[in-house]
Amino acid sequence: MWKFLAILASIAAIMFVFFGRKERSNDEIETLVKCDLCETYVTKKEAIASGGKTFCSKKCATEAKNDYDRR
Numbered sequence: 001m002w003k004f005l006a007i008l009a010s011i012a013a014i015m016f017v018f019f020g021r022k023e024r025s026n027d028e029i030e031t032l033v034k035c036d037l038c039e040t041y042v043t044k045k046e047a048i049a050s051g052g053k054t055f056c057s058k059k060c061a062t063e064a065k066n067d068y069d070r071r
């Protein structure tokens, strides 16, 4: 009986590791987007959307906005 439980526990552990890894690799294949100002590639999660454009940082978003306002 205990042997059966031990096998069941190891199967559960393998499943946990397998699915945990699968989830993590999905995060790594995060979509990359290009900064509209400095052309640096950042993940969609990190990117900042401003005025229909995408930027790598708040600094770029602000600079681009200032640039646009000047025109």
Ligand SMILES: [Zn+2]
Residues within 6 Å of the ligand: 035, 036, 037, 038, 039, 040, 055, 056, 057, 060
């Ligand atoms: Zn940038």
